[in-house]
Amino acid sequence: MSKTVKSFEELNVWQNARELVKLIYKFTKKDKFARDYSLIDQIRRASVSIMSNIAEGFERGSNKEFTHFLYIAKGSCGEVRSQSYVAFDQQYISEEDFNEVKQGCEKLSAMVSNLIRYLGTKDSRRQKL
Numbered sequence: 160m161s162k163t164v165k166s167f168e169e170l171n172v173w174q175n176a177r178e179l180v181k182l183i184y185k186f187t188k189k190d191k192f193a194r195d196y197s198l199i200d201q202i203r204r205a206s207v208s209i210m211s212n213i214a215e216g217f218e219r220g221s222n223k224e225f226t227h228f229l230y231i232a233k234g235s236c237g238e239v240r241s242q243s244y245v246a247f248d249q250q251y252i253s254e255e256d257f258n259e260v261k262q263g264c265e266k267l268s269a270m271v272s273n274l275i276r277y278l279g280t281k282d283s284r285r286q287k288l
Contacts, residue, residue, distance in 0.1 A: 167217035172270045176210035176232070179263045183239065186260070192251035202242040208235035209267065222278040229278075233271045240264040 167173050183206040186192060187199045209232045216228025240261055247257040 167214040170213065170217065170274075172267070172274055173210055173213045173217075175263070175267050175270060176206075176213055179239070179260075179267055180206045180210055182260060182263060186246070186252050186256055189251065191249070192246060195249070195251065198242065198245060198249075198251075202239060202246070205235045205238040205242065208232070209239070213271075222281050226275055226278050229271050229275050233268055233275075236264050236268045236271065240268075 164170060180203075183202055187203060192199065212228040212232035212235065216225040216232070219225055219228070243252070243257055243260040243264070246252045247254065252260070
C-alpha cells in the first residue's frame with residue numbers, strides 16, 4: 160500500500176541525497192582537499208545537483224518529468240562517484256572516506272533507479288508514491 164507523498168522532503172531518496180551532500184561538504188573542508196578549488200567546486204555542485212534534481216522533478220507534478228529529472232540526478236551521482244576517485248588518488252581523502260562516498264553513491268543510484276522503475280508503472284499524473 161502506498162502513501163501520498165506531499166513534499167520531496169518526505170522522499171527517502173531525497174533524504175539520502177541530502178546526507179551525501181553533507182558528507183561531501185565535510186570531506187572537502189579537509190586540509191589537502193580544501194586547496195583544490197576546482198575539484199571542490201565540481202564535486203559539491205554534482206552532489207547538490209542530485210538532491211536538487213530530485214526536488215525539482217518532484218515539484219513538476221508529472222511522472223514523466225519527474226523521471227527525466229531523476230535520470231539527471233542519477234548521472235550526477237555517477238559524477239560524484241568518479242570525482243571521489245580523483246580525491247582518493249590525490250590522497251585528499253582516506254580509503255575509508257572514499258568507500259563511504261562510493262557506497263553512498265551506489266546506494267543512492269540504486270534508489271533513484273528503483274524510483275524510476277516505480278514511476279514507470281504509474282499514470283503520467285502522479286497521485287501517490
